[in-house]
Amino acid sequence: MDATVVCIDQTKKSVQVEPRAAWFPQGTRPSVELSGQRDWTCLLGAITEDGDRFFSRFTEYVTAEHAKHFILALCQEFEDDLLVVLDCAPYFQASARHGPGGP
Numbered sequence: 001m002d003a004t005v006v007c008i009d010q011t012k013k014s015v016q017v018e019p020r021a022a023w024f025p026q027g028t029r030p031s032v033e034l035s036g037q038r039d040w041t042c043l044l045g046a047i048t049e050d051g052d053r054f055f056s057r058f059t060e061y062v063t064a065e066h067a068k069h070f071i072l073a074l075c076q077e078f079e080d081d082l083l084v085v086l087d088c089a090p091y092f093q094a095s096a097r098h099g100p101g102g103p
Contacts, residue, residue: 003081005049006074010062010089015039044070067091 024030042058044066054077056070067089075082086092 003083004078005083005085006046006078007085008044008046008067008070008074008092009087010042010044010091012040012042012061015041046070046074062089062091064091 042060042062043055044058044062045053045055047053054074056066056073058066071084074084
């Protein structure tokens with residue numbers, strides 16, 4: 001297959017915080033508790049199988065509208081065939097819609 005494979009995910013991170021000292025076992029992926037978590041940012045990111053990375057930063061939670069524009073931007077970037085891998089996040093899920101004539 002000649003399509004470009006792109007995986008998309010979102011994360012929310014606190015910004016401008018003071019990290020606390022902590023010890024964690026070697027080989028683990030710790031989650032460090034921070035003090036002063038008042039400000040945060042959301043990142044919507046994509047990575048290709050070749051390692052190309054794309055990010056969008058938001059000061060609000062990611063919505064379906066954000067996700068749609070992000071995916072459309074990826075489509076413009078990769079004019080060739082594109083295979084997008086998504087998780088089951090609510091902003092990637094379509095709700096039932098009816099056309100102008102109703103159900």
